[in-house]
Amino acid sequence: MDVNCWLKRLSAGLLALIICWCSHSSAATTIAVSSEQPRYDLNEVSSYWHTSESLNLRDVLALSPSFQPVRHASDLHFGYTQSDTWLKTHIHNASASPTRWMVKFEYPFLDYVTLYTLRENASGVQHSGSAVPIDERSIAHRQAVFPLTLAGGETVTLYTQVSATGSKFLSYSLMTPEAFYTQNDRHNFWLATYFGMLLALSTYNLLLFFGLKERVFLYYALFAFGFTLAILTFNGIGTLMFWSFLGDNTARLVAIGFTFASTMGSLFAQSFLNTATYCPRWHQVITLFRGYCYLALIAVIFLPIQPALRLMDITGFAASLLMLVCGIYCSWRRVPSAGIFVLAWSIFLIGAAVFALRNLSVLPANFITLHGVQIGSAIEMLLLSFALAARFNRLKWQKERAQAETVSMLKKQEAVLEAKVAARTQALEKLANHDMLTDLLNRNGLARCAETALERCKKTHSPLALVMCDLDCFKPINDQYGHEIGDFVLQQVAKRLVHVARENDHCARFGGDEFIILLEGVSDQSALEEMRNRIEQAVGSPIKLPCNTLVSVGVSVGFSISRGNNDTLASLLREADSQMYAVKPRQTTRDYGCDSA
Numbered sequence: 397m398d399v400n401c402w403l404k405r406l407s408a409g410l411l412a413l414i415i416c417w418c419s420h421s422s423a424a425t426t427i428a429v430s431s432e433q434p435r436y437d438l439n440e441v442s443s444y445w446h447t448s449e450s451l452n453l454r455d456v457l458a459l460s461p462s463f464q465p466v467r468h469a470s471d472l473h474f475g476y477t478q479s480d481t482w483l484k485t486h487i488h489n490a491s492a493s494p495t496r497w498m499v500k501f502e503y504p505f506l507d508y509v510t511l512y513t514l515r516e517n518a519s520g521v522q523h524s525g526s527a528v529p530i531d532e533r534s535i536a537h538r539q540a541v542f543p544l545t546l547a548g549g550e551t552v553t554l555y556t557q558v559s560a561t562g563s564k565f566l567s568y569s570l571m572t573p574e575a576f577y578t579q580n581d582r583h584n585f586w587l588a589t590y591f592g593m594l595l596a597l598s599t600y601n602l603l604l605f606f607g608l609k610e611r612v613f614l615y616y617a618l619f620a621f622g623f624t625l626a627i628l629t630f631n632g633i634g635t636l637m638f639w640s641f642l643g644d645n646t647a648r649l650v651a652i653g654f655t656f657a658s659t660m661g662s663l664f665a666q667s668f669l670n671t672a673t674y675c676p677r678w679h680q681v682i683t684l685f686r687g688y689c690y691l692a693l694i695a696v697i698f699l700p701i702q703p704a705l706r707l708m709d710i711t712g713f714a715a716s717l718l719m720l721v722c723g724i725y726c727s728w729r730r731v732p733s734a735g736i737f738v739l740a741w742s743i744f745l746i747g748a749a750v751f752a753l754r755n756l757s758v759l760p761a762n763f764i765t766l767h768g769v770q771i772g773s774a775i776e777m778l779l780l781s782f783a784l785a786a787r788f789n790r791l792k793w794q795k796e797r798a799q800a801e802t803v804s805m806l807k808k809q810e811a812v813l814e815a816k817v818a819a820r821t822q823a824l825e826k827l828a829n830h831d832m833l834t835d836l837l838n839r840n841g842l843a844r845c846a847e848t849a850l851e852r853c854k855k856t857h858s859p860l861a862l863v864m865c866d867l868d869c870f871k872p873i874n875d876q877y878g879h880e881i882g883d884f885v886l887q888q889v890a891k892r893l894v895h896v897a898r899e900n901d902h903c904a905r906f907g908g909d910e911f912i913i914l915l916e917g918v919s920d921q922s923a924l925e926e927m928r929n930r931i932e933q934a935v936g937s938p939i940k941l942p943c944n945t946l947v948s949v950g951v952s953v954g955f956s957i958s959r960g961n962n963d964t965l966a967s968l969l970r971e972a973d974s975q976m977y978a979v980k981p982r983q984t985t986r987d988y989g990c991d992s993a
Contacts (some may be wrong), residue, residue: 438499500568629650668780733783846860
C-alpha cells in the first residue's frame with residue numbers, strides 16, 4: 397500500500413517536472429514586455445536559420461524550417477557567410493494598453509535587414525540596412541531600426557531577414573522610443589566628437605604640409621582621411637548623410653578606405669620614424685609591404701565585395717602588426733619619437749582587440765566595446781598628433797635657429813664687407829690725396845689741406861706760411877743712376893722734410909722734385925729763416941744709395957705768408973715760387989756732386 401502510494405507520488409512529481417520544463421521552454425521563446433522596463437535584449441529569446449536562397453516570409457512559412465535557438469549572444473556572430481540569416485522572435489505585450497517600441501540592431505554594417513511582423517490577422521514588412529536608400533528605410537538612421545506598436549495583451553512574431561556581404565553580428569534589442577532617442581543622442585555626441593577630431597587632425601596636418609613642405613604631415617593627413625572614410629561608412633553615418641546612393645558598393649567603400657589607410661600608414665611610419673636613416677632594413681621591408689598594399693588597393697576595387705573585405709582585414713591586420721613591430725625595434729634603437737609611436741599603435745590594437753572580444757561575447761556589450769576600434773584609433777591619432785606637434789616645434793626651432801645663424805652670418809659678412817669698403821674707401825681717398833711714391837700729400841691733398849687751413853686761420857686771425865722747396869742737381873743723379881735711384885732719393889728727401897716739419901704741419905710733393913710745407917701760426921721771419929736752414933741742412937746731407945754710393949742734392953727754398961682774407965693757395969704758391977726762383981741762381985752755383993762710399 398505504501399509502495400503503491402510512493403510510486404504514484406513519484407510519477408506525479410516527474411510529470412509535474414516535465415510540465416514545468418516544457419512550460420519554461422515555451423516561455424523562453426516568448427518574451428513578455430512592459431513599458432515599465434525601457435530595454436529588452438532579444439538575443440537569447442530568438443532563434444535563427446540560414447538559407448542560401450532568396451526567400452520571403454511566405455516562402456519561409458511554407459517551408460516551416462527548423463530554427464536553432466540562441467543560447468548565448470555569441471551564437472549570433474556568424475562572421476563572413478554567403479547565405480541569408482533569418483531570426484524569429486515571439487513578443488507578448490504584458491500591458492493591457494498599447495505600447496510603442498523600437499527594434500534596434502547594434503551592428504550598423506548590415507547591407508539589407510527586412511523585418512516581418514506576423515500578427516493574428518495581418519502582417520507587415522519594413523526595410524533598412526546600410527545598402528538601402530534613405531527614403532526606403534523604415535527610419536532614417538545609421539543602424540537598422542524599426543518601429544513596433546503592440547496592442548494591449550497582443551503577441552506577435554518577428555521574422556528578420558539579414559543579408560550582408562560583411563561580417564554578420566546580429567545582436568538586437570527592443571527599446572522604448574524614449575530610451576532609444578536618449579541613447580541615440582548620447583552615441584551621436586561621441587561619434588560627432590570622434591569624427592570632428594579626425595577631420596580637424598586631417599585638415600590641420602594638411603595645412604602644416606602646405607606650410608612646412610614636410611611630407612610626414614601629408615602622409616598623416618591621408619592616413620587619417622582614409623581611416624575616416626572607412627569608419628564613416630562602417631558606422632552608417634556616411635551612408636546616412638552622404639552616399640546612400642552607393643547601394644551594394646557601400647561595403648566596397650569600407651574596404652577601399654581601410655586599405656588606403658594601411659598604405660598611407662606605412663608611408664607615415666617610414667617618414668615619422670625616419671627608417672631610411674635609422675633602420676634601412678626595416679625601411680626596405682615596409683617599402684615591399686607598401687607595394688603589396690598598392691596591389692591590394694587595386695584588388696579591393698575590382699574583386700567581389702566579400703573577398704575584398706577579407707583582403708581588407710588581412711591587409712589592415714598585417715599593417716598594424718608590422719608597424720608595431722617596426723616601432724618596437726626603432727624604440728629599442730632609440731630612434732627619436734619611436735616610443736610614442738609604439739604607445740599609439742599599441743592602444744589602437746587594444747581597441748581592435750576589445751571590439752573583437754565583444755563580437756565573440758567575451759566582453760559585455762556596451763558603447764565602449766562596440767566602438768573599441770574608434771576609441772583606440774582616436775587615442776592613437778591624438779598621440780601621433782602630439783608627436784607631430786613636437787616635431788613641428790622642433791622644425792620651427794631648427795628653422796628659427798637656422799635663420800638666426802643666417803642673420804648672424806650675414807651680419808658678420810656685412811661687417812667684413814663694411815670694413816673692406818671702409819678700407820677700400822680709405823685707400824682710394826689716400827690714393828686720391830697722397831703721392832704714391834713718397835706718401836706725402838699730392839696736389840689734390842694739398843689743395844684740400846690748404847683750404848681747411850686758410851679757413852681756420854681766418855677764424856683765428858693767425859697767419860699761414862707756405863714753404864716751397866725745389867731740389868738742385870737732382871737731374872744728374874736721375875740721369876746717371878736711373879729712375880729707380882731717383883725715386884729712392886726723392887723718398888729720402890721726403891722723409892727728411894717730414895722729420896724737419898712740426899707735428900701739425902702738412903708736407904706735400906707738388907711736382908717732380910718740388911715739395912711744399914704748410915705751417916700754421918708762423919709769422920716771425922726769424923722762425924722762417926730757421927726753418928730754411930734746417931731744410932737746407934737736412935736735404936743737403938749726403939744720401940746713401942742701395943749700392944753704397946753717397947750722393948748729395950741741394951734745395952732752393954721760397955716762403956710766402958697769408959696776410960688777408962683774400963689769400964688763396966694759388967696766391968701763396970705764386971709768391972713762394974717767385975721767392976724760390978730768386979734764390980735759385982745762388983743755390984745752383986754751389987758744387988753738388990756724387991761721392992763714392
